[in-house]
Amino acid sequence: MPTPSPAALALLLLLATPSAAAQPATPGGEAPGEPRAVVLSPAGQGEVPEVRIRPDHLTTLLFGAPLRLAGVELEERERFSRVKVLEDMLALVPSGALGAGKRLRLKVRFVEGTRPASADFLLVVDASRAEPQVNVELRPPVPDACWTQAEAERVMARQCQSELARVRQRPDGITGLLATGQLDSTGVTARVLFPHQDFTQRPGEPLKVWKATGYRARDTVALDMEVENLSARPWTAAGAVLVGEDGVRWKVLRVWQLEAIAPGATEQRVVVEAEAPEARGRFTLLLWQDGEPPSVSLEGVTFP
Numbered sequence: 142m143p144t145p146s147p148a149a150l151a152l153l154l155l156l157a158t159p160s161a162a163a164q165p166a167t168p169g170g171e172a173p174g175e176p177r178a179v180v181l182s183p184a185g186q187g188e189v190p191e192v193r194i195r196p197d198h199l200t201t202l203l204f205g206a207p208l209r210l211a212g213v214e215l216e217e218r219e220r221f222s223r224v225k226v227l228e229d230m231l232a233l234v235p236s237g238a239l240g241a242g243k244r245l246r247l248k249v250r251f252v253e254g255t256r257p258a259s260a261d262f263l264l265v266v267d268a269s270r271a272e273p274q275v276n277v278e279l280r281p282p283v284p285d286a287c288w289t290q291a292e293a294e295r296v297m298a299r300q301c302q303s304e305l306a307r308v309r310q311r312p313d314g315i316t317g318l319l320a321t322g323q324l325d326s327t328g329v330t331a332r333v334l335f336p337h338q339d340f341t342q343r344p345g346e347p348l349k350v351w352k353a354t355g356y357r358a359r360d361t362v363a364l365d366m367e368v369e370n371l372s373a374r375p376w377t378a379a380g381a382v383l384v385g386e387d388g389v390r391w392k393v394l395r396v397w398q399l400e401a402i403a404p405g406a407t408e409q410r411v412v413v414e415a416e417a418p419e420a421r422g423r424f425t426l427l428l429w430q431d432g433e434p435p436s437v438s439l440e441g442v443t444f445p
Contacts, residue, residue, distance in 0.1 A: 176203075176274035181260055191263045192247075194235050195271030197222070202231045202262075204249070205279040212250030212259070233264075241268035255279070322359065329358050330445040340439045347372035348402070348411070348428070348437045355444040360418040361394065362444045364426060366411045368402065375401040379431035383415045386423050392416040396428070417444070 179190045194200045210226050215233075218224055223234035231249060239245075243266040250259045260277065334340055334353040342350060349369045356363040362383075370376050378398055383391045397412045413426060424442045427435035 176276050177272060178276045178278055180278045180280060181257055182280050189261050189263050191265050192275055193267045193270060193272045194233060194239075194264050195267055195269070196235050196237045196239055198234065198271040199223075199273065200233045200271050201274045202233075202249075202277055203274065204229045204231070204251070204277045206255045207252045209250045209252055214246075214248040216245040216247070216264075235264075235266065239266045241266055325359050327359070329356055331356050332443070332445040334442065339443065340441045342440070343438055346437050347376055350437075350439060351407075353439070353442070355442065357417075357444045360416060361414055362391075362417045363412060363414040364439075364442065364444075366413075366439075368409050368411055369407040370402040370404055370409065373404050375403055377401045377430060378411055378428050379433075380429055381413045381415075382427045382435075383413070383417070384425045384427070391424075 192200065192202070207229050208226055208231065213224075213226050213231060215221070215224060217239070220236055220238045221233055222236045223232060225232040245264040245266070247262040247264050248259060249262075251257070256279070332355045334355055336342060336350060336352075340350075340353070347370065349371050350366050351369060353364050353366045356365070378396045381393045381396045383393060385391065393413060393415045395412075395414050397414075398410060402409045402411075411428070413428070422443070423440075424444070426439040426442055428437040429435040
């Protein structure tokens with residue numbers, strides 16, 4: 142907590158007036174509490190703090206960093222009996238010309254290199270009480286690398302919030318497909334696929350695909366697979382790739398399954414959706430778990 146320097150104490154003595162010095166009690170007769178603390182972040186302020194002031198009473202703001210002596214801006218400064226800036230302290234004595242309820246803007250600037258570079262306050266004139274002392278503390282700046290990373294994460298969070306707001310505005314169901322342009326007058330076509338007849342799979346893979354249904358909308362395709370876990374541990378898809386006969390890899394939009402597929406579980410679903418507006422012919426689908434190479438493959442897959 143900042144403490145007054147000898148110079149600051151001397152200034153307080155110079156500022157003291159009979160009314161300013163006689164502030165040991167509030168109008169209700171109670172002794173004033175501990176000085177209020179305002180903490181400033183290196184990233185800057187959020188909400189502007191209010192400070193109560195009273196005509197002919199002293200209010201002192203003690204800062205955790207040196208002030209620029211010429212960097213203080215005070216609205217209606219001429220209506221203050223005393224305004225003194227010294228090192229890391231600002232002392233104010235408003236005059237009786239300020240009526241109760243008046244709200245005045247105060248801006249202070251710190252010496253070069255301080256984060257934040259400035260701070261804003263709102264002085265509120267109160268006829269019955271004033272805050273004798275407000276301690277303004279500055280959080281230590283974090284290292285530049287951490288600062289950069291934190292700022293990047295804040296930008297990403299704002300982008301995610303914006304995207305989430307846009308997604309929430311999109312309708313569901315058929316209306317959603319129409320709104321996103323995935324459904325037109327041709328509708329969604331489907332085709333049921335069977336192993337050996339419509340696709341092949343390498344032996345020994347952890348998931349056995351017993352049947353699949355291929356879907357095509359205007360710009361996307363999807364494969365809804367009915368699988369069985371032949372391995373000895375749970376299986377969860379982490380990613381997929383869809384490759385055309387010409388070697389083109391189509392962008393996979395999402396891989397979905399309800400939950401991890403337990404060993405021996407049958408009739409489980411795994412769905413893969415990809416962008417493929419012009420894709421025709423046969424495809425190879427590869428699936429993998431997190432941190433592993435592709436372990437499930439379907440070759441010769443066709444979409445309607």
